[in-house]
Amino acid sequence: MNFVAIGVNHHTASVQMREKIAFNAERLRALFAQNQNQANLNDLVVVSTCNRTEVYAITEQPDQVLNWLAQSNGFEVSALLQHVYRYEDVQAMTHLMRVAGGLDSLMLGEPQILGQVKSALQLAKDNDVVSSNLNRLFEFAFYAAKRVRTETAVGEHAISMGYAVAQLASQVFSHVSALTVLIVAAGEMNSLVAKHLAEMGVAKIIICNRTRQRAENLAQEIGARVSVEVVEFDQLATQLHRADVVSSCTGSLHQVIHYDDVKKALKQRKYQPMLMVDLAVPRDIEDKVNKLDGVYLYGVDDLQAVIDENMVQRRQAALDAEVMVSQLASQFVVNEKIHQAGREIHHYREVAEQQRQAELEFALEQLKHGAEPEALLEAMSYRLTKKMLHIPSKLFREAAKSEDPTHFEWLNQTVLDIEQHARTLKEINKKD
Template structure:
């Protein structure tokens, strides 16, 4: 059984393909619950965000995982193969740690990805598709991400997609205090957009969300910095004209801002320019909107060019973080090897105890026949030592017969090192 990481991201697939492969939590929860009954592939976690969809699974082979990903999204597996990356065991562990640490994100070091991976992990656990082995790998990946963010500069001065939107707004509009910003959906991503823009001194923030409670929660967080107004989701199109900057990230399966909506809003604004940022996958804003004069439309794929200037220090810090991730991945794999060897070690110890009991029974029988206890104990220790060292002697002889002497030398040197350490420890006592 191997550990696989398989998926697509912003580097390997277009936004159109990422839309096809994206999962919303409801659909994913249902699919995983169904998969939990499939004995061939029932140990998996699926991470699906704006920039990636990845399957992490314990499986006999990666093809099984690939077939599942293609089938549930109704995509030709041969087409999907052209865009998918795949890692196994050590590479898969390293990749998961890089993802959780923000080292593989469109926005290097973004903090949201760790929460998204944790949510995906929790959803899979609720669906009963996480074994003890997979659980251990993810828990260690979370530990690695925490270490990276706390011990390197990648975790300092967090740069997020929300920060990129705010920076973009300042590039398009020179006077932030005069701006009215609308966030469509008050989820984690847009909450960051609103917070960053509020800190940068925009004039007003309009919050449009399907549920008023979540909109009110965001309003409460930023109202001390900026004027806030909550808008009913059903009235979204009527209020578009009021916004200079619109950031949308609803998670809806259908576009919520149409070409005609924006065209009407522009006319009502007397064609003052607008900045629209679509952070959703599938997209919230009809792509045709980009053809309107005076409208700047950016999607998640466009933001990379906007933020490159802000990432120089993070790229330098990422080198240190990459070294840390590789070390932590090696540590985890070493721990797993030792754990897997535990059963073998236990079996050898059990066999040793069987030999001990056999020789003890032999010694006791000699004592009951009135043999000298001193002589019996000497024979007992000799017989037990011979039996315990017999397997080691066989291994050394076998290794010495091989053409490559390195195996014998390794065994000899390590055994000698163990004996020397034991002798040193005894002398110190």
């Protein structure tokens, strides 16, 4: 099929190099339009994320795809060669399945990449640069990715701080949908915590940040998925009692959540449990808070130990996923052979039908001119048999040359089946 995958990723290129090779949707649309009249650049999908830029294409000229990737980003091909990888046919398909399944990601098993690959395919389809064959390859890769997700544990264990906090909340509390979360500081780490908890379906998120605008920016990002409230930083102590989960990561040199404030909050809550996560270094939450009954306090080191253990489990699960991908790649090859054989069989049947029609028309014409029916039928059957046996005879000769004895055995069995059919037909004719 001449399917190729050509690109760079976090394994082969620095972030500076990846930035220079990245595409956005607008530039891709313009490039696709330019490729309309170039046969070898008119059946491709470009996957471009922060960690990879890859071109998947069905083409007779893979080098032309490589040249396009380099020239589109102002590179000489020679400068790109030391960073680029190139896979063809089954290897390319295996790579695409691994990418879609999160097995080739910087964060092993991360789920976002599947959506990114689907978006890349849709962009290419919207710009009419995807054939039915290329679309079929991607659909099979999505099927493989879904099986990796549902049949292995490669994506089940938290391996980021944000996700780990969300998972911890689901373990401490039985009803996540009833939780109120207090986010103390709206920096990058806590923004991820808030997004994960919003996706998990908590009831409310309160954002407390020194700069109100930054808090409101985060509120706008997650507001479509969860009820959000922004409070001033000087109200932090008075807001603690409202929170089932507190995640703090201020970067302050001094602690911002104190023992006495938490003790008071617990009393206001009638001693309902609180999960408090301190992601800051130096720490935001006074250490002796951990002595209060009903408070579960976790620090960075606690979460890192969980993440390290989870990474080991993901890597073990990834071994199962790799075996699955290898098996699915073999299945894909078989499917392609069947698909190809189906086309060839259809063509062969069309040719056989044309020959039958030609012989029938010739025979009918001969009958009009007074030809003897029996002699005519015999001659027609002889000509048809000779024509129909031409291709099988060639197969027999090729099988005889083959080192694989099963080829010849299969043809021999086919002949036996034909002989049995002929005997059956002869017996039927005798009874009639």
